[in-house]
Amino acid sequence: MRPWFKGGGAGWLVVGTVVVAWDVVAPETLSAAFQRARSSPVGFAVLVVAWGALTGHLFQVLPGRADPFNAPVDLARLPLRRGRTLTVQSA
Numbered sequence: 726m727r728p729w730f731k732g733g734g735a736g737w738l739v740v741g742t743v744v745v746a747w748d749v750v751a752p753e754t755l756s757a758a759f760q761r762a763r764s765s766p767v768g769f770a771v772l773v774v775a776w777g778a779l780t781g782h783l784f785q786v787l788p789g790r791a792d793p794f795n796a797p798v799d800l801a802r803l804p805l806r807r808g809r810t811l812t813v814q815s816a
Contacts, residue, residue, distance in 0.1 A: 728734075748754040753761075762768035781787040782794040789795055 744755060748756075759772070763772055778787070778793050782792050
């Protein structure tokens with residue numbers, strides 16, 4: 726078993742640090758922004774869907790292909806698994 730920090734724990738540490746840093750320097754805390762978004766019917770609906778998707782992802786109750794957090798990561802990692810890097814083509 727890997728130590729917590731060498732696995733995904735480091736990522737969670739970064740997420741927590743960014744949230745705290747934002748709340749310290751930004752004009753509005755993320756909690757206040759959440760409450761403000763929750764106060765409108767559209768914002769409330771968006772938050773319910775997003776929060777449901779996040780909860781389903783973290784508790785692994787969503788099928789892999791239906792998980793909105795896995796799909797972009799899998800798509801981005803596919804070329805890397807084939808030994809290539811991602812390139813952006815300009816129009």
